[in-house]
Structure formats: C-alpha cells, structure tokens
Amino acid sequence: MxxxxxxxxxxxxxxxxxxxxxxxxxxxxxxxxxxxxxxxxxxxxxxxxxxxxxxxxxxxxxxxxxxxxxxxxxxxxxxxxxxxxxxxxxxxxxxxxxxxxxxxxxxxxxxxxxxxxxxxxxxxxxxxxxxxxxxxxxxxxxxxxxxxxxxPIALAWCAFASVLLAASLIDWDTTLLPDDLTYPLLWGGLLLAWLGWTIPLDSALLGAMGGYLALWSIYWIFKLATGKEGMGYGDFKLLAALGAWLGPQMLLPIVLGASAIGAVAGLTMKFSGALREGVFVPFGPFLAGGGLVVMLAGAPRVMEWMGWA
Ligand SMILES: [Zn+2]
Structure with missing residues (x-):
C-alpha cells in the first residue's frame, strides 16, 4: 500500500x-x-x-x-x-x-x-x-x-471551512454575516452536489431549503411571542448553506449543538462581564462550528450521537 x-x-x-x-x-x-x-x-x-x-x-x-x-x-x-x-x-x-x-x-x-x-x-x-x-x-x-x-475532495472541504471561519470572525466582531460569504457557500454546496462530489443533489436541495426555513420559522415564532429578534437573516442563509453541504438530517444536530454551546457561551460572557450592555452573542460562529464538527465527524457518527442509527 x-x-x-x-x-x-x-x-x-x-x-x-x-x-x-x-x-x-x-x-x-x-x-x-x-x-x-x-x-x-x-x-x-x-x-x-x-x-x-x-x-x-x-x-x-x-x-x-x-x-x-x-x-x-x-x-x-x-x-x-x-x-x-x-x-x-x-x-x-x-x-x-x-x-x-x-x-x-x-x-x-x-x-x-x-x-x-x-x-x-x-x-x-x-x-x-x-x-x-x-x-x-x-x-x-x-x-x-x-x-x-x-x-482532492478535501480541497473543497478546506474551502468550506475557510468561508465558515471568515464568516464566524466577521459575525463575532460585527454581528453581520455578509451575503458575499453565505451565498457563494450555498451555491458552491449545490454545485458540488450536482457534480456528485458530496451528497446527492436532492439532499443538498432539501438541506438548503430546510436550513433556511427552519431558522426562519424559529425567528418568526420567537419574534411574535416575545417581540424580540433572536437572530438575523444571515443565520438563515448560513444554515441553508450548511444544509447544501451536509444534508437535511444534519440540520437538527447542528442547531441543537449550536444553541447549547451558544447559550453556555452567552451566559458565561454575561456573568463574567465580557458581554457589553445591549450587545448579543452572534449565532453564526456556533452554527459554523456545528457544521465543522459534523464535517469532521461524518454523518454516520452524528446519527449515532443522536440515537438515530
Ligand atoms: Zn506600527
């Protein structure tokens, strides 16, 4: 060998x-x-x-x-x-x-x-x-x-990771998730699926639509119930992109993991005084982190963690 x-x-x-x-x-x-x-x-x-x-x-x-x-x-x-x-x-x-x-x-x-x-x-x-x-x-x-x-497919995943890192840093600094990063990530994911390099194209499409709609629904339910905005449209686009690369089954594990770790980080920052008044902890870096973990662990292992396999 x-x-x-x-x-x-x-x-x-x-x-x-x-x-x-x-x-x-x-x-x-x-x-x-x-x-x-x-x-x-x-x-x-x-x-x-x-x-x-x-x-x-x-x-x-x-x-x-x-x-x-x-x-x-x-x-x-x-x-x-x-x-x-x-x-x-x-x-x-x-x-x-x-x-x-x-x-x-x-x-x-x-x-x-x-x-x-x-x-x-x-x-x-x-x-x-x-x-x-x-x-x-x-x-x-x-x-x-x-x-x-x-x-060679590792190169595509390196590009995936790079865009996620850049988006996370910017979201962390400014609470903005630029379309200039989330859209190319989304189109790139769909393109690779179409080329047959990642997941089946129908999974990529369902993942993209499901990712956007899932956070969009949570956003509106939260907004109608509390009058507050828990996240931004950039987060929907980011999860849509993650869905295009990783498939619809990985959306729930990513959102659950990101919410749990994001909540812990937010509370830690609040009580340590690192969080300034009126500033919120952006969700994007945690979604991106979830996407990177799922990529490295692979779908079968994530399904096992969730008790689905
Ligand atoms: Zn100098």
Missing part, C-alpha cells in the same frame, strides 16, 4: 496551506466589513441624491429635499474621489502607524512570532488572534486532509 507516505505528505501540505489561507482570512475578517460599510454608504448617498423620491416618500418640502439631495451628492462624489479600498488594496500596513509591512512580516505564523506580536516600526500590539487564526486554520486543514484520505 503506497498511500501512507502520501497521506502524511498531504496532511502537512494541507496544514502549510492552512497557515497561508488563515493569514488571508485575517485580512478578509478585517477588511470585508469595511468594504461593505463603504458600499452601503455609497448606495445610501446615491439614493438620497434623488430629491423627488425624498419628497414623495418622506413628505419633506421641495426645498428640504433638494438641500438633502445636494448634501448626499457631495458625499457621493467625495467617496468617488477616495483611493480604492478592497481586500487587496491598500497594501498591508500597521493600523496604528500606517507603516507598510515588510514581506517577511507577512509570513504566516513565523511573521507574528518573529515580531513577538508587535509592529516593527511603532511597537503597537498585533492581536494574538491573528496568530490563533493562522494556526487554527492550519490545524483544521490538516484534519480535513486526514479525514478525507488525501483525496
């Missing part, structure tokens, strides 16, 4: 790849919310520059609407003249002193360790989370390669 040396090799390659992707995920988690906020400001100022619309719907006088529209136009053209801001530009720099990073500071894991978690120029602290995300992604990729026996 030749596969053993190959297997070891691919686990290490996957881990090394994970360190690099983890470094990129840190960038995505930091920049994507800013890219979105800039886009929303641009859209908002564009809509606000329409004076007749303001008069029609907000009932302001023609003079007030025109003055609002003029201000919005000013914001819009000021935004247009700003340098581009995206995932790749401007180049990586220290948020404190704006000094550009040297190439060697950008090396995953080693860069942070060599700098001992401080900016080489101004000494500002680089959060240990950067290192943790790089290491965690590497370990996760290694586990995925091991779990899927060096097969």
């Amino acid at each position: 030749e596969f053993l040396p190959d297997l070891t090799f691919s686990v290490w390659v996957a881990a090394a790849m994970g360190f690099c992707i983890g470094s990129f995920l840190n960038v995505v988690a930091w920049r994507l919310p800013k890219v979105l906020e800039r886009r929303w400001l641009e859209e908002a100022s564009h809509h606000l520059s329409n004076a007749p619309l303001i008069t029609e719907f907000a009932g302001l006088s023609a003079a007030q609407s025109t003055s609002t529209a003029t201000q919005a136009e000013r914001v819009f053209s000021a935004l247009e003249s700003q340098p581009p801001f995206g995932l790749a530009q401007p180049a990586s720099h220290c948020p404190q002193c704006k000094t550009r990073l040297r190439w060697r500071d950008n090396i995953p894991v080693l860069g942070w360790l060599a700098l001992r978690g401080r900016c080489a120029h101004c000494g500002a602290k680089i959060p240990v989370r950067y290192l943790a995300v790089e290491l965690g992604t590497g370990v996760l990729f290694g586990l995925i390669a091991w779990r899927f026996n060096e097969q």
